[in-house]
Amino acid sequence: MILETKKRVIYAVTAVILIVSLIFTTSFNQTFPHPQCVLNQKRPSFKQDPLRINERNVLFPHEEFILKNATIIDGDGKISSGDILIKNSTITEVGNLNYDNIKTIDLQGKYLTPGLVDCHSHFGTRAQPQLKFTEDTNEYTSPVTPFMRSIDAINPRDPKLASLNANGVTSHLVLTGSKNLLSGESYGIKLHRSPNNLVEEMLLQYNVQADKLVRWFKIAYGENEKASGLPGYPVSRMGESWVLRKAFEQASSLKIKQDKWCQKPQGDYPTDYELDTLVDILRGDLNVNVHLYETYDFETLVRIANEFEFHIGSFHHALSSWEVIKLLKEHQTSVAIFADEWGGKKEQYEATVNAPRILAENHIPVAIKTDHPAFPGQDLLYYAQIAHNFGLPSEMAISAVTSVPAKIMSMNHRIGYIRPGYDADIVVWDNHPLVLGTKTQEVIIDGIPMFQFDKLKPTPPSSKAMQRVSSEINVTSDSFVITGINSSFLRNSTSLNIDPQSQEVVVVDQGELKCIGSATYCTFDSNVPVVNLENGYILPGITAVSPDVGLREMMNEPSTSDGDGSTYSQIIHAKDGLILDGLVLERLQNAGVSQAITAPIGTHFQRGVSTRFSLGEKTLDTSILDEEVAVHFTIGDSAKSPTLPTISSQLKELRDFIAQGKYPHLPIAVHTHSKPVILQIINLKQSVNRKIIIIGGQEAYLVADELSQAEIPVILAPWRCTAKRWENRRCSPNTPLMEESSVNILHRAGVKFAIGQDQFNSVRRTFWEASLAGKAIDGFDLQQTVDLISHNVDEIFGLQESKNLVVFDHNPLEFGATLAFSFSNGRLVKVFPEYEEEIKGDGLFRGI
Numbered sequence: 001m002i003l004e005t006k007k008r009v010i011y012a013v014t015a016v017i018l019i020v021s022l023i024f025t026t027s028f029n030q031t032f033p034h035p036q037c038v039l040n041q042k043r044p045s046f047k048q049d050p051l052r053i054n055e056r057n058v059l060f061p062h063e064e065f066i067l068k069n070a071t072i073i074d075g076d077g078k079i080s081s082g083d084i085l086i087k088n089s090t091i092t093e094v095g096n097l098n099y100d101n102i103k104t105i106d107l108q109g110k111y112l113t114p115g116l117v118d119c120h121s122h123f124g125t126r127a128q129p130q131l132k133f134t135e136d137t138n139e140y141t142s143p144v145t146p147f148m149r150s151i152d153a154i155n156p157r158d159p160k161l162a163s164l165n166a167n168g169v170t171s172h173l174v175l176t177g178s179k180n181l182l183s184g185e186s187y188g189i190k191l192h193r194s195p196n197n198l199v200e201e202m203l204l205q206y207n208v209q210a211d212k213l214v215r216w217f218k219i220a221y222g223e224n225e226k227a228s229g230l231p232g233y234p235v236s237r238m239g240e241s242w243v244l245r246k247a248f249e250q251a252s253s254l255k256i257k258q259d260k261w262c263q264k265p266q267g268d269y270p271t272d273y274e275l276d277t278l279v280d281i282l283r284g285d286l287n288v289n290v291h292l293y294e295t296y297d298f299e300t301l302v303r304i305a306n307e308f309e310f311h312i313g314s315f316h317h318a319l320s321s322w323e324v325i326k327l328l329k330e331h332q333t334s335v336a337i338f339a340d341e342w343g344g345k346k347e348q349y350e351a352t353v354n355a356p357r358i359l360a361e362n363h364i365p366v367a368i369k370t371d372h373p374a375f376p377g378q379d380l381l382y383y384a385q386i387a388h389n390f391g392l393p394s395e396m397a398i399s400a401v402t403s404v405p406a407k408i409m410s411m412n413h414r415i416g417y418i419r420p421g422y423d424a425d426i427v428v429w430d431n432h433p434l435v436l437g438t439k440t441q442e443v444i445i446d447g448i449p450m451f452q453f454d455k456l457k458p459t460p461p462s463s464k465a466m467q468r469v470s471s472e473i474n475v476t477s478d479s480f481v482i483t484g485i486n487s488s489f490l491r492n493s494t495s496l497n498i499d500p501q502s503q504e505v506v507v508v509d510q511g512e513l514k515c516i517g518s519a520t521y522c523t524f525d526s527n528v529p530v531v532n533l534e535n536g537y538i539l540p541g542i543t544a545v546s547p548d549v550g551l552r553e554m555m556n557e558p559s560t561s562d563g564d565g566s567t568y569s570q571i572i573h574a575k576d577g578l579i580l581d582g583l584v585l586e587r588l589q590n591a592g593v594s595q596a597i598t599a600p601i602g603t604h605f606q607r608g609v610s611t612r613f614s615l616g617e618k619t620l621d622t623s624i625l626d627e628e629v630a631v632h633f634t635i636g637d638s639a640k641s642p643t644l645p646t647i648s649s650q651l652k653e654l655r656d657f658i659a660q661g662k663y664p665h666l667p668i669a670v671h672t673h674s675k676p677v678i679l680q681i682i683n684l685k686q687s688v689n690r691k692i693i694i695i696g697g698q699e700a701y702l703v704a705d706e707l708s709q710a711e712i713p714v715i716l717a718p719w720r721c722t723a724k725r726w727e728n729r730r731c732s733p734n735t736p737l738m739e740e741s742s743v744n745i746l747h748r749a750g751v752k753f754a755i756g757q758d759q760f761n762s763v764r765r766t767f768w769e770a771s772l773a774g775k776a777i778d779g780f781d782l783q784q785t786v787d788l789i790s791h792n793v794d795e796i797f798g799l800q801e802s803k804n805l806v807v808f809d810h811n812p813l814e815f816g817a818t819l820a821f822s823f824s825n826g827r828l829v830k831v832f833p834e835y836e837e838e839i840k841g842d843g844l845f846r847g848i
């Protein structure tokens with residue numbers, strides 16, 4: 001009975017609810033549309049507001065202060081002088097300010113820029129050091145994962161944070177990975193440590209009203225996505241585009257259903273948790289970022305975007321973007337590009353250092369980005385400097401790492417400029433930001449100084465930015481004289497005819513180097529043409545110590561290389577695999593590299609015997625300087641194999657190799673970064689009479705005295721920290737985080753060292769890397785700096801100085817210099833080449 005009554009009551013209540021909701025949905029629909037239907041009609045919109053207060057101000061206790069007498073380079077690259085008032089984590093006034101009772105910091109004319117913005121990062125999702133089980137960038141269980149969100153994998157305590165913001169980078173767009181086509185939602189963060197270790201508190205849009213939130217999305221297209229070989233993945237570009245179209249078609253159908261429902265609601269509002277993000281893209285609510293490279297991939301993506309009527313906000317990586325200017329203009333899009341990346345895969349083969357300049361000349365907004373940690377995020381400014389060196393005007397080089405990436409993120413109403421109403425993210429530099437080696441002196445994020453101004457030096461900055469200018473040199477005969485050599489770094493030991501007192505004139509007779517010396521020492525016919533360099537630099541042959549130079553064209557294309565000898569048990573020789581032509585050697589030669597020491601390809605234990613050879617020679621006979629240089633071994637994680645499963649077994653094998661007296665005339669080169677392994681090598685060295693060299697050595701500075709005592713030299717490759725792996729996680733972040741640089745520690749301890757690289761496509765930065773090292777060592781002069789990439793290498797490997805040399809129009813240890821002449825074995829091999837030609841399409845494969 002009671003049960004019956006309860007049932008009746010339930011029935012009655014249910015009936016009333018049904019009737020009421022029916023009345024509501026039918027008669028009130030016109031006046032009270034479903035809130036979702038209202039939202040569907042709204043797009044997020046922003047405008048710059050000088051009275052805006054940074055929403056993140058609630059996170060940090062803050063002080064008011066004035067930065068006085070600054071040289072302000074704004075996000076548009078324009079320079080002015082003035083003062084800045086910072087209040088409530090926000091820039092509130094800029095100009096000539098006169099306030100009493102506000103804390104004032106006198107900058108004495110130092111350069112300021114907005115905090116740098118990197119719109120392509122994997123911060124926190126690929127935290128460093130990268131470990132097998134902390135890699136969270138790609139959810140590659142399906143090519144279609146639009147419902148993934150990078151926020152769910154960002155570790156706010158990624159140890160790289162300090163190094164990033166110390167180098168002036170204050171905002172990142174953290175994208176999902178590129179193994180998925182529809183990869184997922186991205187999140188903008190400040191590189192500002194959360195007081196409570198919460199990623200939420202790192203979000204750029206922390207405390208922003210829900211209806212004002214910007215959302216970002218990542219699509220990836222091209223080689224990565226078809227190359228995975230994973231189940232359910234496409235294996236061709238056709239398959240990739242079908243995957244995209246199918247998913248957008250499903251989203252499009254859902255959108256139509258939703259719109260119909262909003263016209264005439266019946267049943268529940270149609271949604272699908274897996275498709276909602278794509279529907280939002282179709283509604284124009286997400287900022288779409290596409291990873292791709294090839295010209296025809298741009299075309300495919302625009303074709304798909306047009307078919308489904310959405311807009312691509314920016315193309316990332318985009319190394320071939322300079323070839324499809326018309327398409328980019330029609331789609332009204334922007335480009336976030338690498339300044340200096342090439343050589344990895346076919347889709348990176350058309351890369352040119354001229355791309356940022358060409359895009360800018362064609363009014364395509366161009367951002368420079370890193371892909372952190374694939375490329376070290378702390379180097380963002382360095383890449384802008386490189387783009388400037390190759391012709392991107394200085395104003396645009398600054399905007400490429402401030403306002404343009406901010407615009408790409410639709411955040412240019414709050415970051416990327418030093419203006420009232422903008423977040424107080426400001427970097428104080430010790431010099432013009434486009435000068436090589438410029439460092440931060442203070443970094444302010446959300447109005448909070450990261451260094452408490454204790455790094456500020458009282459001296460005002462000096463240098464101006466330098467850009468390469470292609471001097472015209474007309475050499476019509478192969479007999480001529482070069483004058484105006486202002487600086488020489490040649491050593492007296494060369495077997496060339498060199499005046500020991502002065503080297504201001506170079507006489508070339510029928511392509512042969514006849515004499516280098518003063519005008520009185522070198523006699524020449526007064527009729528020969530003269531090339532006056534005015535501020536020329538002459539240097540000995542620069543040696544690349546780097547994997548794969550001369551053995552490989554594209555990293556990911558096995559058919560372009562000698563191959564990997566890891567499964568072959570005999571000792572192989574790099575000289576037998578040399579490939580003397582191709583783009584790699586040409587690019588390195590144009591950058592002023594004369595010769596290379598290369599070991600056989602691989603990161604396995606017994607690599608084989610390296611060779612030294614000259615670049616720009618046509619035959620093995622003329623190219624090879626030393627057939628055998630050293631026997632190479634890798635000791636570490638990458639060398640673990642079924643037969644040598646442990647580091648200890650690798651060390652035993654090395655000890656046996658030495659005990660058997662194999663290749664007694666050659667030094668042993670051990671590839672490692674790791675301090676524990678270096679300590680093992682020091683120990684080994686004490687019991688054997690054999691020259692041992694460490695290659696890699698990022699943790700060597702931690703055992704500098706021990707290395708010096710054991711007389712073990714080091715090729716630092718590269719010398720600056722990458723901290724990618726467990727084995728180099730203790731590499732020094734150097735200044736401004738450390739008082740003393742790793743190279744200074746090694747130098748002070750008396751360790752013999754030189755500078756190499758760990759990838760062939762970094763080798764053309766050799767001069768700048770050496771220069772940065774030289775600047776980081778107390779009292780180091782330019783000769784010692786040049787020695788780091790020439791003389792020291794010869795000494796470490798016990799090689800004779802070659803008869804190669806290079807002549808530059810300016811100081812190649814700074815930006816702005818161009819190679820003028822290069823000589824191989826005393827013979828002219830290159831005259832003022834364009835640093836890099838703009839080569840189109842099939843032209844790339846010429847001569848290969």
Ligand SMILES: *[C@@H]1O[C@H](CO)[C@@H](O)[C@H](O)[C@H]1NC(C)=O
Pocket residue numbers: 053054055057087088
């Ligand atoms: C800081 O901003 C908040 C709003 O976010 C406001 O309530 C507060 O008054 C501001 N403080 C100052 C000193 O302007």
Ligand SMILES: *[C@@H]1O[C@H](CO)[C@@H](O)[C@H](O)[C@H]1NC(C)=O
Pocket residue numbers: 069107108109460
């Ligand atoms: C700003 O600093 C520079 C460099 O120290 C100095 O020459 C100049 O007089 C200063 N200007 C003002 C307005 O203080």
Ligand SMILES: *[C@@H]1O[C@H](CO)[C@@H](O)[C@H](O)[C@H]1NC(C)=O
Pocket residue numbers: 472473474
């Ligand atoms: C070099 O040669 C080019 C073309 O032959 C000519 O236009 C240019 O004026 C020459 N430059 C100099 C500095 O002689």
Ligand SMILES: *[C@@H]1O[C@H](CO)[C@@H](O)[C@H](O)[C@H]1NC(C)=O
Pocket residue numbers: 490491492500501
């Ligand atoms: C070369 O020799 C000259 C004179 O003998 C000497 O002054 C100079 O220091 C030497 N240079 C180097 C780099 O050894």
Ligand SMILES: *[C@@H]1O[C@H](CO)[C@@H](O)[C@H](O)[C@H]1NC(C)=O
Pocket residue numbers: 486487534535
């Ligand atoms: C040549 O070098 C000297 C010192 O190394 C320097 O003072 C001078 O300005 C240089 N000449 C030119 C034209 O740059």
